[in-house]
Amino acid sequence: MIKFVPIIEALPATVPFVGPETLERRNGKKMRARLGANENVFGPSPKVITAMTKAASESWQYGDPEHYDLKATIASHHGVSPENIACGEGIDGLLGLAVRLFIEPGDAVATSLGAYPTFNFHVAASGGRLVTAPYVNDHEHPLALIPLAAREKAKLVYIANPDNPMGTVWPAREIKHMIDHVPDGCMMLLDEAYVEFAPAGTAPPMDVNCKNLLRFRTFSKAYGMAGVRIGYCIGHRDVIAAFDKIRNHFGISRMAQAGAIAAIKDQAHLARIIAKVARARTALYDIANANGLKPILSATNFVSMDCGRDQTFARAIVDGLLQKRIFIRMPGIAPLSRCIRISCGTQDNLQVLANALPSVLKSIR
Amino acid sequence: MIKFVPIIEALPATVPFVGPETLERRNGKKMRARLGANENVFGPSPKVITAMTKAASESWQYGDPEHYDLKATIASHHGVSPENIACGEGIDGLLGLAVRLFIEPGDAVATSLGAYPTFNFHVAASGGRLVTAPYVNDHEHPLALIPLAAREKAKLVYIANPDNPMGTVWPAREIKHMIDHVPDGCMMLLDEAYVEFAPAGTAPPMDVNCKNLLRFRTFSKAYGMAGVRIGYCIGHRDVIAAFDKIRNHFGISRMAQAGAIAAIKDQAHLARIIAKVARARTALYDIANANGLKPILSATNFVSMDCGRDQTFARAIVDGLLQKRIFIRMPGIAPLSRCIRISCGTQDNLQVLANALPSVLKSIR
Numbered sequence: 001m002i003k004f005v006p007i008i009e010a011l012p013a014t015v016p017f018v019g020p021e022t023l024e025r026r027n028g029k030k031m032r033a034r035l036g037a038n039e040n041v042f043g044p045s046p047k048v049i050t051a052m053t054k055a056a057s058e059s060w061q062y063g064d065p066e067h068y069d070l071k072a073t074i075a076s077h078h079g080v081s082p083e084n085i086a087c088g089e090g091i092d093g094l095l096g097l098a099v100r101l102f103i104e105p106g107d108a109v110a111t112s113l114g115a116y117p118t119f120n121f122h123v124a125a126s127g128g129r130l131v132t133a134p135y136v137n138d139h140e141h142p143l144a145l146i147p148l149a150a151r152e153k154a155k156l157v158y159i160a161n162p163d164n165p166m167g168t169v170w171p172a173r174e175i176k177h178m179i180d181h182v183p184d185g186c187m188m189l190l191d192e193a194y195v196e197f198a199p200a201g202t203a204p205p206m207d208v209n210c211k212n213l214l215r216f217r218t219f220s221k222a223y224g225m226a227g228v229r230i231g232y233c234i235g236h237r238d239v240i241a242a243f244d245k246i247r248n249h250f251g252i253s254r255m256a257q258a259g260a261i262a263a264i265k266d267q268a269h270l271a272r273i274i275a276k277v278a279r280a281r282t283a284l285y286d287i288a289n290a291n292g293l294k295p296i297l298s299a300t301n302f303v304s305m306d307c308g309r310d311q312t313f314a315r316a317i318v319d320g321l322l323q324k325r326i327f328i329r330m331p332g333i334a335p336l337s338r339c340i341r342i343s344c345g346t347q348d349n350l351q352v353l354a355n356a357l358p359s360v361l362k363s364i365r
Numbered sequence: 366m367i368k369f370v371p372i373i374e375a376l377p378a379t380v381p382f383v384g385p386e387t388l389e390r391r392n393g394k395k396m397r398a399r400l401g402a403n404e405n406v407f408g409p410s411p412k413v414i415t416a417m418t419k420a421a422s423e424s425w426q427y428g429d430p431e432h433y434d435l436k437a438t439i440a441s442h443h444g445v446s447p448e449n450i451a452c453g454e455g456i457d458g459l460l461g462l463a464v465r466l467f468i469e470p471g472d473a474v475a476t477s478l479g480a481y482p483t484f485n486f487h488v489a490a491s492g493g494r495l496v497t498a499p500y501v502n503d504h505e506h507p508l509a510l511i512p513l514a515a516r517e518k519a520k521l522v523y524i525a526n527p528d529n530p531m532g533t534v535w536p537a538r539e540i541k542h543m544i545d546h547v548p549d550g551c552m553m554l555l556d557e558a559y560v561e562f563a564p565a566g567t568a569p570p571m572d573v574n575c576k577n578l579l580r581f582r583t584f585s586k587a588y589g590m591a592g593v594r595i596g597y598c599i600g601h602r603d604v605i606a607a608f609d610k611i612r613n614h615f616g617i618s619r620m621a622q623a624g625a626i627a628a629i630k631d632q633a634h635l636a637r638i639i640a641k642v643a644r645a646r647t648a649l650y651d652i653a654n655a656n657g658l659k660p661i662l663s664a665t666n667f668v669s670m671d672c673g674r675d676q677t678f679a680r681a682i683v684d685g686l687l688q689k690r691i692f693i694r695m696p697g698i699a700p701l702s703r704c705i706r707i708s709c710g711t712q713d714n715l716q717v718l719a720n721a722l723p724s725v726l727k728s729i730r
Contacts (some may be wrong), residue, residue, distance in 0.1 A: 092616070227424035
C-alpha cells in the first residue's frame with residue numbers, strides 16, 4: 001500500500017498544465033499558430049543561441065551551482081548585489097520555493113480570484129489556504145489585497161504587475177503603495193514576468209532593504225527563452241539566502257546560465273523585440289475590434305479580449321480556433337472567463353488568426 | 366521581520382554544494398584536471414549535441430510539460446510504460462520531490478552513514494528524521510538498512526547501487542532481496558545513477574508492479590550530460606502519477622528533453638564511453654597502487670582510495686592536489702573519510718594527477 005503524506009493524498013490527480021504539444025497529439029496535427037502560452041515568437045538574441053550552443057558542447061560538466069557569473073550579471077543590470085539574487089527554473093520554480101519557505105499547512109495566502117494558477121498549484125502542495133480578492137475592472141487590486149492579507153493574517157500576498165491573464169497594469173506608485181502597506185509577518189510576492197513589455201514607470205525602483213518583498217523576473221517572456229527555463233528573484237539578502245536551504249543546487253543547466261548572461265548583455269535585441277511585440281499588440285487590438293470583441297489594453301505580450309458573453313461562449317471560440325489549429329487560451333474563472341487570451345505572434349501568425357476568427361465566431365454566434 | 370516556517374528557520378545557512386567553479390574563483394586559476402564531481406569527461410554523443418543545438422534555436426517555445434516523447438523513449442528502452450516514468454531536473458530534483466511525497470516533519474528516513482548527502486539535504490528540508498546504518502566493508506548494507514527501516518518505522522529507505530562515494534556494488538540478487546523485504550508503509554529509493562558503469566547483473570529486472578520501489582536514473586553520468594540536468598524515476602504508475610501533483614511542470618528545458626532522447630537512442634556511443642571509463646578506472650587503480658594508496662574496486666566512473674590514515678590526512682591530499690589545480694573530493698564522514706575520491710579522467714587528466722600525487726604525498730607524510 002502506498003501512503004503519501006496527507007497533503008499529497010488530498011491533492012487532485014488532474015494535471016492543470018495542458019501544453020500545445022498535448023493538444024497537437026490529440027488533434028494529430030501541428031498548430032499553424034502557437035498563440036496560447038505567451039511565448040515570445042520573436043525569439044532570443046542570436047547571441048543567446050550562440051552562447052547556448054557553445055555551452056551545449058561543454059555540458060559534460062555540471063553548471064555552476066552558485067550561478068556566480070549569472071547573478072553578477074543580473075545584479076549589475078539592476079544595480080543591486082549578487083546576494084540579492086536567487087536564480088531558479090523559471091518563475092514557476094522560484095514561486096514553488098518561496099511558498100515552501102513561508103507556508104505551513106493551514107497558513108493563509110492572499111491572491112486575486114483568477115490570477116496565475118501555477119502559484120495556487122504550489123500553495124496547494126504546501127497545504128496553504130488560498131484567500132482571494134476579486135479583480136476590479138479586470139485589474140488585480142492592491143487596495144483589496146492588502147486588507148484581505150491583514151484580515152486573514154496571510155503569510156504571503158501575490159500580485160502580478162502587469163497581470164496575467166488580463167494584461168492590465170498598475171503604475172509604479174500604486175505598487176509602491178502596496179509594498180509600503182504589506183502587513184507585518186506577510187511577504188509580498190511581486191510577479192513581474194511581463195514587466196519589460198510594460199510602459200516606463202511600471203516597475204518601482206529596486207529597494208533591496210525591504211524585507212517583505214520578493215520580485216520575480218524571467219527570461220521566458222521578453223527575452224524569448226521560455227524553453228530554456230530560467231528566472232530570478234530579487235529581494236533582501238536575508239530572504240534570498242534562505243532559498244539555498246531548499247533549492248536544487250545544480251538544477252539550472254549550463255546552457256541556461258550561459259544563455260541568460262548573453263540575453264542580459266544584449267539589451268539592443270530586447271528593445272527591438274519589445275517594439276515588435278508592441279506592433280503585434282496593436283494588430284491584435286485591430287483583429288478584436290474587427291470581429292466585435294473588445295480588446296483589453298495590455299502591458300504584456302498578449303491581449304485578452306472581452307467576448308461579451310459567458311465562459312461557454314469564450315470556450316467555444318478557443319475550441320473553434322483549436323479545430324483550425326490555432327492555439328490560444330482563456331482565463332479559467334468568471335468574470336475573467338468571458339475573455340479569450342491571445343499571445344502576440346508574427347505577422348503570419350496573426351494573418352492566420354484574422355482569417356480564421358470570423359468564421360469561428362459566425363458558427364457559434 | 367522575516368518569518369520563515371520553523372523547519373526552514375532551523376536549517377543551517379551553510380551551503381553544502383561547493384562546485385569546482387567556486388574553488389577556481391578562490392584560487393584565481395582554472396583547474397588543470399576536473400576529477401571531483403564524477404562528471405563524464407568523455408562527454409555525450411555528438412548526436413546529443415546536435416539535438417540540443419537544434420532545440421536551442423527553438424527555445425522561444427516552452428518544452429513539453431508532459432515529456433511525452435522523452436518518456437516514450439525511456440519507457441521503450443526499459444520495456445515499461447510511459448506511465449511508469451517521471452522526469453526531473455536530475456536525480457537530485459527527483460529525490461527532492463520523492464521526499465516531499467512521503468515525509469512529514471518527524472518521519473524517519475533510513476540511509477547509510479556517509480551516503481549521498483544531497484538526499485539528506487532534501488530530507489532535512491522536509492523535517493524528516495534521518496536514521497543511519499553504518500557501511501560494512503565500504504558497502505551500504507541492505508541487511509542493515511531493512512531492519513533499521515522496520516525498527517524506526519521509516520517512510521523511506523535509500524540505497525545507491527553502485528554506491529557513491531565508495532564505488533562499491535551489490536549484485537542484483539542482493540538488491541532484489543532488499544526490495545522483497547522493504548517493510549510495509551516504507552518506500553525504497555534505489556539510486557542507480559552509476560548503474561550503466563557496473564557489471565552486467567547489477568540492476569535487478571524492472572518490475573513496475575512493485576508499489577514500494579522507486580528507481581532513479583540520470584543522464585549526468587554514463588550519458589555525459591551533467592550540465593544538462595535531466596534524470597528520471599521508474600516506478601509503479603500510482604506512485605509516479607503523484608509527482609505530477611507537486612513537480613515544476615515546465616521545469617525541464619526543451620534542450621534537455623531533445624538531448625536525452627538522442628542520448629538513449631545512441632547506445633553505441635554509450636558502450637564506447639563505458640569502455641573508456643573502464644580503462645580510466647584501471648589507470649586510477651594503478652596510480653593508487655603506485656602511491657601506496659589502496660584503491661577500492663569500483664563499479665562507477667570514479668575510484669575511492671583508502672589513504673590508510675584519518676580524515677585529516679585525506680583532507681591534506683585533497684587540499685594539496687587543489688593547490689596544484691587538480692579537483693578531487695573525499696567522503697565527508699568517518700570511516701569513509703579516510704579515503705579520497707577521484708573521477709575517471711582523460712589520459713591527460715590522469716597524467717597530470719600521476720605527476721602531482723607523489724610530491725603532494727611526500728609533503729604531508
